[in-house]
Amino acid sequence: MSARGVEADELGARLKVYEGRPAAVAGVGKDPVNLPMIRHWCEAMGDTNPAYEGPDAIAPPTMLQAWTMGGLSGHTGRTGAYDELLGLLDEAGCTSVVATDCEQEYLRPLRPGDEVVFDTLIESVSERKTTKLGAGYFVTTRTDVRAAGELVGTHRFRILKYAPARRTPPAPRPRRPRPVVNRDNAGFWEGVAEHRLLIQRCTDCGTLRHPWLPGCNACGCLEWDTVEASGEGTVYSYVVMHHPPFPAFEPPFAVGLVELAEGVRMVSSVVGVPYDKVRIGLAVRVEFRTYEDDEGTLVLPVFRVVEGDG
Structure with a gap:
């Protein structure tokens, strides 16, 4: 030793x-x-x-x-x-x-x-x-x-x-971070892999919820099904990331809290316009991006600004 x-x-x-x-x-x-x-x-x-x-x-x-x-x-x-x-x-x-x-x-x-x-x-x-x-x-x-x-x-x-760790030169193809997938949210990511944006719905009171949870935060019911979102939404809030830098990301870039047409909110990247053009109220539409790395295929939902609204 x-x-x-x-x-x-x-x-x-x-x-x-x-x-x-x-x-x-x-x-x-x-x-x-x-x-x-x-x-x-x-x-x-x-x-x-x-x-x-x-x-x-x-x-x-x-x-x-x-x-x-x-x-x-x-x-x-x-x-x-x-x-x-x-x-x-x-x-x-x-x-x-x-x-x-x-x-x-x-x-x-x-x-x-x-x-x-x-x-x-x-x-x-x-x-x-x-x-x-x-x-x-x-x-x-x-x-x-x-x-x-x-x-x-x-x-x-x-x-x-x-x-x-000592800093090393960046890898030629930085790997994007993988989402944490567990038994409570696996269905969401399975939908994303199929280019479908699924929202949980309480089968008792009908409340929609995101992120996915094991039970309804409105009535406590543990039974649920899903509805497929239209993918349309607006920027409810956003931040611009400058630091710290992460491999596979090139700051500055915009991260938005998007309110979907169905009423729930989701955090994701806002694309299609420069980061300094992102504004609250911008109309966006979901877009599924595919990344390949040594762990396989990764599909992530991002939100593109609707043409003419940037």
């Missing part, structure tokens, strides 16, 4: 010691669950579910982590173990970090007035992994959230703490 490999193994053994250690004990949410924060969240997400309004309002389940955040001043209950773990990684050259994913489990809704208490555990530290970003370690924490002594939800959060 090389000296570098021995060093990595030694670091990995030191990191494994932190598995199972608490990162926060009896942490207290900065604020009780409250309607103003719920309103701000719903406005930011565009969520108009009536369950989040009025005297019987509940908090959106996906706000679970928001009630535990310490903000710039931090929160009570921190043990120092997590900071020590990150410090070891910093000393080993793993000075960069990226959040990779999170998982949440909901046991009961939070309601305005609930006081949130939480415990956070360092659940796992991976072996040394080599990624395109660089070599490092995945660290997973689990936060158990309680209200009135009752477990209301669990939040798992995973980061990659890594040493940035």
Whole structure:
């Protein structure tokens, strides 16, 4: 084994010691669950579910982590173990970090007035992994959230703490990022591969929804079918990406939030006009683009500005 490999193994053994250690004990949410924060969240997400309004309002389940955040001043209950773990990684050259994913489990809704208490555990530290970003370690924490002594939800959060890889000349044919396909959205991507834009429809209340979800966010029904969108829409909002640059993309370019004629919104590229000509209200039409790389064929929907509306 090389000296570098021995060093990595030694670091990995030191990191494994932190598995199972608490990162926060009896942490207290900065604020009780409250309607103003719920309103701000719903406005930011565009969520108009009536369950989040009025005297019987509940908090959106996906706000679970928001009630535990310490903000710039931090929160009570921190043990120092997590900071020590990150410090070891910093000393080993793993000075960069990226959040990779999170998982949440909901046991009961939070309601305005609930006081949130939480415990956070360092659940796992991976072996040394080599990624395109660089070599490092995945660290997973689990936060158990309680209200009135009752477990209301669990939040798992995973980061990659890594040493940035040395920059290499760009590949001749950069590969476009692949969408994350799972059991909840596989039908959408199957439709895209057939050049069809499919929207989920609740079979109970008829509400259309996008992105695809396992259940209706209007009535909670788990049964659904699909309708094929016309592909017509308008630019509801947009951003122009300048930085950071990604392989297979040439900034600046426009990314739009497109409102389809059926009423749902979808994020995708806006093409057909220069990035600085994109405007809210532009009429667009879906266009399916095919890319070939070493992983096979990739079909993606983009939205082209309708001729005469640019």
